[in-house]
Amino acid sequence: MDNFGMLNWAILIAYxxxxxxxxTVLSRKVQSAEDYYLGNRTTxxxxxxxxxxxxxxxxxxxxxxxxxxxxxxxxxxMIQINYPLVVFLVITLFLPFFYNSGVVSIYDYQERRFxxxxxxxxxxxxxxxxxxxxxAVLYATALVLSFITGVDVKYAILAISLIALMYTMMGGxxxxxWTDVLxxxxxxxxxxxxxxxxxxxxxxxxxxxxEALQAxxxxxxxxxxxxxxxxxxxxxGVIAMTxxxxxxxxxxxxxxxxxxxxxxIGDAKKSFMFxxxxxxxxxxxxxxxxxxxxxxxxxxxxxxxxxxVLQFAAEYGMPGxxxxxxxxxxxxSMSSLDSALNSLATVTTVDFYEKYFKKDASSQHxxxxxxxxxxxxxxxxxxxxxLFAENEGSVLELLTKAGSYFVGAKLSMYGLGFFxxxxxxRGLLVGVATGFxxxxxxxxxxxxxxxxxxxxxxxxxxxxxxxxxxLIDGRQAEYSPYTIxxxxxxxxxxxxxxxxxxxxxxxxxxxxxSWLLVVFFVITMLAxxxxxxxx
Numbered sequence: 264m265d266n267f268g269m270l271n272w273a274i275l276i277a278y279x280x281x282x283x284x285x286x287t288v289l290s291r292k293v294q295s296a297e298d299y300y301l302g303n304r305t306t307x308x309x310x311x312x313x314x315x316x317x318x319x320x321x322x323x324x325x326x327x328x329x330x331x332x333x334x335x336x337x338x339x340x341m342i343q344i345n346y347p348l349v350v351f352l353v354i355t356l357f358l359p360f361f362y363n364s365g366v367v368s369i370y371d372y373q374e375r376r377f378x379x380x381x382x383x384x385x386x387x388x389x390x391x392x393x394x395x396x397x398x399a400v401l402y403a404t405a406l407v408l409s410f411i412t413g414v415d416v417k418y419a420i421l422a423i424s425l426i427a428l429m430y431t432m433m434g435g436x437x438x439x440x441w442t443d444v445l446x447x448x449x450x451x452x453x454x455x456x457x458x459x460x461x462x463x464x465x466x467x468x469x470x471x472x473x474e475a476l477q478a479x480x481x482x483x484x485x486x487x488x489x490x491x492x493x494x495x496x497x498x499x500g501v502i503a504m505t506x507x508x509x510x511x512x513x514x515x516x517x518x519x520x521x522x523x524x525x526x527x528i529g530d531a532k533k534s535f536m537f538x539x540x541x542x543x544x545x546x547x548x549x550x551x552x553x554x555x556x557x558x559x560x561x562x563x564x565x566x567x568x569x570x571x572v573l574q575f576a577a578e579y580g581m582p583g584x585x586x587x588x589x590x591x592x593x594x595x596s597m598s599s600l601d602s603a604l605n606s607l608a609t610v611t612t613v614d615f616y617e618k619y620f621k622k623d624a625s626s627q628h629x630x631x632x633x634x635x636x637x638x639x640x641x642x643x644x645x646x647x648x649x650l651f652a653e654n655e656g657s658v659l660e661l662l663t664k665a666g667s668y669f670v671g672a673k674l675s676m677y678g679l680g681f682f683x684x685x686x687x688x689r690g691l692l693v694g695v696a697t698g699f700x701x702x703x704x705x706x707x708x709x710x711x712x713x714x715x716x717x718x719x720x721x722x723x724x725x726x727x728x729x730x731x732x733x734l735i736d737g738r739q740a741e742y743s744p745y746t747i748x749x750x751x752x753x754x755x756x757x758x759x760x761x762x763x764x765x766x767x768x769x770x771x772x773x774x775x776x777s778w779l780l781v782v783f784f785v786i787t788m789l790a791x792x793x794x795x796x797x798x
Contacts, residue, residue: 267411271586278449278590279426282442282597286430289438296629299435300367300609301524306440308530311521312537314443316545317450317598318518319511319538324549325450325595326403330568332553336481340791341500342714343546347784348501349508350539351777354532356681357513359770360745362528368613369519376680376745378688384695385676386614389516390607392669394640397603398647403569404596405648407589410573420648423593424600428641431601432634436524439601446594453591454548457572460579461555472558477795481554484795494712507717510670514677517606529766532774539780543787603644608636668706671698671720678721679728681747681770685739690732698724747771 361369374382405419476482486496512518522531576588612633672695679686701723702716742749747770761769
């Protein structure tokens with residue numbers, strides 16, 4: 264882009280330098296491997312909440328959200344409607360297990376519940392899926408730099424990887440969280456400015472534009488169809504994608520590692536609740552922008568839909584706007600890339616290097632190893648990122664589809680761990696393998712849409728795991744102490760406190776304030792219905 268200009272360059276470069284400066288300053292607090300993984304457990308809950316939000320809600324939304332709804336309409340909002348329910352389940356079932364145990368890697372739970380092989384399988388699944396999704400994030404960032412500068416996407420990928428790597432490697436999880444706070448602020452400022460500019464440039468009033476979009480079928484948010492071949496329906500959003508996102512947020516090292524850095528269980532839960540309430544508004548904003556862009560451009564086809572926001576910013580002509588938008592998109596992508604690098608290094612060090620290759624070394628040794636693995640993972644992510652550059656669809660949709668192949672295994676492994684009495688490690692691994700085959704068959708041999716892959720994979724996995732466990736190892740005499748029933752019995756027998764500052768330490772027990780998430784979900788569903796019929 265020839266007209267990027269000195270002001271825009273100054274804004275973008277200043278933003279990148281601030282991230283590097285923050286990494287340098289915060290690196291002084293990293294004296295051990297524990298500091299690198301969890302900080303000093305002094306990070307405030309609101310910063311962790313903003314970091315969680317920036318990592319996933321924003322990772323592909325600024326580019327991919329508008330591109331997705333530009334082509335498919337506001338119906339895709341159903342895919343993202345479930346976050347209050349997701350957070351409700353995560354803070355009730357998942358967080359207490361992880362926080363109470365004091366683990367660094369959440370996959371340590373799998374070993375305690377089932378065995379070493381289960382832990383290894385879960386860790387490997389995480390590393391595979393996170394590498395692919397991080398590559399998509401990196402591609403999104405490189406796309407911005409390529410679009411505005413004309414530099415080849417491959418060189419842009421290398422440049423942005425180096426910047427994210429530097430501050431992540433220096434400052435660890437603390438740098439990740441606090442740079443994410445900055446990135447969330449930049450992202451939201453950029454989104455609000457673009458939305459205002461879009462309304463300002465609309466050929467019609469906002470009301471008239473929405474009516475026109477309704478007439479074209481772009482505003483049909485709630486599809487009550489039971490057709491499993493349709494990806495965005497009320498049922499796929501409330502049922503299938505709730506299961507999908509529970510796994511993304513509850514069984515994902517990249518997200519939960521932040522909560523483990525909180526001061527106490529209450530702060531860990533509040534940080535997740537922050538996202539449970541905020542995600543609806545952010546996704547709605549990005550998707551609404553997409554359909555408004557469709558009306559603004561009269562349905563024009565773009566060579567790459569992910570550049571719509573950038574194209575509009577360039578055409579609008581406001582001094583500095585393109586620099587702000589470029590910084591916002593870079594922020595959105597880097598907030599996920601830095602988190603991925605830190606969590607991948609953590610899992611590699613704790614689940615494999617420390618466990619199998621270098622036991623009982625010093626904390627400083629593991630810190631050096633973690634930083635080295637951070638560099639290695641940055642290199643490994645670059646390759647699929649370059650391959651993503653050949654894709655022209657919505658990167659948000661692409662990322663969500665790719666993840667749907669693997670989340671069923673994660674969901675079933677934790678679900679069986681929490682609730683099942685008789686599931687054993689050998690039976691579980693048979694179920695995981697069978698579940699993968701089932702999802703592959705459904706994906707390649709049927710017309711069932713991808714949101715249902717998680718539910719189908721998990722269902723097959725659970726059924727086969729239970730049957731295989733009974734056939735191979737027989738019925739178990741009692742619940743594992745790492746099931747919900749086992750935890751309750753252990754707390755009771757050992758006389759352990761069940762609450763901390765008013766927040767439940769027991770897995771499966773609902774905090775009273777958590778019911779607000781369910782109420783909020785009902786309100787948002789009603790609001791979407793009224794929004795649709797009111798147009």
